[in-house]
Amino acid sequence: MSINAVIGQSGGPTAVINQSMVGVVQGLRQGGFKGTIFGMRHGVSGLVKDDLVDLTSIDDARLDRVAASPSAGLGSTREKPDQAYCERILAACQKHSIGLFFYIGGNDSSDTCRIVNELAKSKGIELRCFHVPKTVDNDLMENDHTPGFPSAARFVAMACAADGLDNASIPGVKINVIMGRHAGFLTAASALARDISTAGAPHLIYVPEVAFDTDRFVADVAAALKSEGRCQVAVSEGIQNAAGESIGATLIKSGQVDDHGNVQLSGSGALGDALSDLLKEKLPPAPSGKAHRVRADTFGYLQRCWPDASPIDQAEARGSGRFAASLALGGDVDGSIAITRVHAPGSGQPYAAAYKRVELTAVAAKTRHLPSEYIKGHHDVSDAFMDYCRPLVGELPRLERL
16 A cells, blocks of 8 residues: 555553554564554644654564553544544645544543544545544443553552551541443442451442432441441542532633533542532541541552553553554554453453454544443442453452461
8 A cells, every 4th residue: 555554542551552653563564564554643733834743664562562551652642633633644644645543532522523533435535444442431422441540440449458457456437439431330339348358348339320419428427437346438530419410520610621512530639529529528436436447548549650560451452552553554544443242240250352344434522431330239249250350450468467
């Protein structure tokens, strides 16, 4: 093929987003692609500014080092292109004779890919556009799970396990605020800490899919303190009240808003502080007559790029990129890559995954939520979720206390 290709990374970085980028490069090479392979610096903003890096001749050893490194190696962006911006993207593609466009990101990134693809078609320009999945939130439609989630889930599980032992050492209430604006998958993964630690924590898990009631929350914590003598809480940054209003966004009224209109929840400790203050005010005193010790941490950005990626996640992220390249070289003109599970969770069969092409419109600007069958009551997850999540994170260490 005499045309060129371009690859970009968008949205929040992850521990394996570079695996996907390298997968596209290697997939193109292995497929006999002869054109130049460009990388966009900071997503489409780099493309329209002619800020490109030539990936064509970078040797495999260096690519493997980049692939194994967390964060977006090309740089990322939070820009949400409108129609006019996409005109500039298309013009840049024509300027550089680009016929293959790969964009690695979440649902907003897939929407950008869709708009550019439809614009090219309307002008009679052949531009093969492929969205490669990425998001620690695990909220892309059509996917069993998304690259980035297993590694972030691994971090959350180990962090909560270690923190549970800390909480057992000096009993009190500990609140951990975990990423997940609309989907509770990552917060639910905190339950894996119970597999690896004898601390038995977290005791309470709150996800956005279940309405959060502050009075009920205080009662839950009080009950855990009475039965366990301590309480570790895992709570999603995106918890909502019964009216569907984000509790965190309400508290962070002066917070920054990104190009997608989202209040930046993960960079603030406001939710954890507010829940701590609520418990300090409402909890009955300990049997000693003293107030309970209450603390909160916001895991924030650490959880998405921790350099201890799940082996499954690494392999599948690279495989997603290779599959996108094979589709483009095989004649497909557009699509999003989805990861499917060969055997249903809990079936007793060994874990295996496969890739498929789905329509961009099936993913773009849509959100997948934690299924109801993965939720137990109003503050826990089910055995079905544990069966779903365990194979993804890789082997975890076993922790012990006396």
